[in-house]
Amino acid sequence: MLDTRFIANDIDLGAQAVDATQSVDIYRLQVGRHGLLKAEDERQLGREINETISNLVFHLISSEAGLEKLEQLMTDYLFGYQNKDGSVSKRWAMSHEPAFIENLISSVIDLIRVTRFMNQEDSDEATNAKHNLAALLNMLSISRSYLVDLIDDDMQASPSLRKQLRRYARLRNQLVESNLRLVFSVAAKFSSVGVPYNDLIQEGNIGLIKASDRFNFTKGYRFSTYALLTIQNNVKSAIQRKYPLISRPGYLQEKMSIIREVRNAYIQKEGRKPNLAVLSELTGIPLSQLERIESFPNFSVPINTSGASDEDLTLGIEIPDKYQNSAALYEEQQQKQQIEAALAELNSREKQVILMRYGVGYKKEFTLKEVAEQLYLSIERVRQIEKKAMRKIMNE
Known part of the structure; x- marks a missing residue:
């Protein structure tokens, strides 16, 4: 498996003896050993990964328990792209709706079960159904790590299955190692935000591995194009976790950065601060929303910070208990537990x-x-x- 903390496995850094700067320099040297993949090499690697995943799917659906696990994985994934009323979530980008694909998956799995019941697992219909199910899995871009997690210890007793698992790990590592330079380029952009550089690289590597588990070369774009966004999101999340106890959401932090940049540019050009109407026009942020953002404090305060007065005041928030009757609360909790257990x-x-x-x-x-x-x-x-x-x- 690829070590997300430090990918240069063949060097013993001696964690206590090598400081952060030296470790990053040594890591950079190791990254330079891995060459970049050409577009055709990347497509060939993608084909080999898809072939390996198809073999893993075939092993998984060879038993009814494995088939049920795979069906549950795919339906849960599709359910996450639907609103409560069944409508499609905005982030769904495929031409067919989730419910349509879910019905298609159910039809393919039902066909596999029928051929198994009729002792025709080696028939052309059963083979085509298995290939179609593997193709649907690749099309959905479900993280392949979830698929690997479905394979339990009993299944891993098969030598051929262990061989396929090792092959997938090798192919994924090859895809990751050839794109490690991306992590450096992203981490360099955020090197001045107060988070250690080696931590940014570590988070970027995790994002790179996540991207390698989801990349589908049949979409037509390069892996670097796809992985860049995942790496950036992981690095930004790491930066946000560095903020105090009560911190601003990521989307709000980005808007505040835009406002700060536009305001500074306006001051440099005009020699004065812009008012909210001008700022709204320059940033494209609605005035009402801009007023709310500007009303936020510029610093975060822990909720247990003492006040400045002589009285021992804190910023703690008291939330009233709306359940005065403990028996009613207990009964409601019991009902919730029963419903959750049934579902x-x-x-x-x-x-x-x-x-x-x-x-x-x-x-x-x-x-x-x-x-x-x-x-x-x-x-x-x-x-x-x-x-x-x-x-x-x-x-x-």
Whole structure:
């Protein structure tokens, strides 16, 4: 496995003997040993990775338990791209909606189960279904680390499976090592924000590994293009964690940086500070939102900081307890635990159907027709899902 703390595995730094500057310099030398991949080499590496992942999928679905785990992984992933009412989340970028792809996955998995039941696992239909399922997995760009995590100790007893796992680790490491220069270029941009440079590199390496687990070469762009955003997000998250106990959200911090840069540029040019109307026009931030941002304090204060007066005051916040009756609170907690325990037995689609049918978390109970319309299913299919879910809940 690739060491996210220090990728130059072949050098013993002696953590206590080498300071941060020396470690970064030695690390930079190790990065220079790995050459950049050409576009064709990158595509070939992507094809080998997809082939290895397909082999892992075939091993996984060779048992019913593995097939259920894979189905749960894919449906949970798609469920995360849907709002509570079943509508598509804004960050969904594929041409087909999540519900359509979920139905397609269910159809392919049902076909695999049917061929297994009929002892036709070696038929052309079963083989095509397995390849289609592996292709759908690659198309969704689900992190391959999740797929590897599904493979339990019993499955790893197979020598051929262990060989495929080692092959995937080698291919992924090759993709990561050939793009380590990206981490240096991103870390250099944030080197003056107060976070140690070697910490920025470490966080950038983690982002690079995450990108390598999701990259799909069939999309047509280079890996460096895809990985750059993931590396930047990881580095920015590390910087945000460096702030005091109560810190500003990342999106707000970015807007405040834009405002500060525009204000400084205006002062340099005009010799005076811009008013909020001018600042709003230059930054493109609505005036009402700009007023709220400007009203925030320029520093963070821990919630237990004492006041300046003689009285021992703190900034602690007291939250009143709305539950005066402890018996009522206990009963409500028990009910929540029972509901959560019952829903834990269901997959994401069954859980969504039950929640909508009984109005849990919604303002009303949905009819079969309304649920079918929201989840892009037939009424009969919703009825079957609800019946199956209730059997699981009732332990029939």
